[in-house]
Amino acid sequence: MVGNKRSGMLTVARHDGSTEVTVAVRGEIDLATAAQLRDAIVTAVADAEPDMSVVVDLAGLRFIDSAGISVLLRGRRSALAAGREFRVAGAEGLVLEVLQLTGIWPLLSGEAA
Structure with missing residues (x-):
């Protein structure tokens, strides 16, 4: 683990691997925590x-x-502009439902619609 930050109801940890950088998110993302x-x-x-x-x-x-x-x-837009692949993984429950209902889950996850 490279870094770990906690702010309010959100914890963000970064893990650098040989082929990818993972940003692991725990808690809640809302207006108060989105900047983190x-x-x-x-x-x-x-x-x-x-x-x-x-x-x-x-x-x-x-x-x-x-x-x-x-x-x-x-984040996806900036990664693609920098020539990096970007994807979101591990969403489940209410979070997955929200991403599916908004129609962006296939775009963010790389899964077929």
Whole structure:
């Protein structure tokens, strides 16, 4: 584990592997915590080697609102602009349902619609 930050109801941990940088998220992403996730994704994209991907692991996430969705979409856009692959993994329960209902789960996860 490279870093671990906690703010309010959100914990973000970063793990650097040989082929990907993983940003693991636990807790809740809302307007109050979205900037913390944004900063973690921006740093992961900037630090990743050109042949590495950036993965945001949502397995520990209990809640996401529109601010969190916006951060994930912007993170994807910035990773792709930097030539990095980007995907979201591990979403389940309410978080997966929200991402599916908004129609962005296939885009973020790489899974077929």
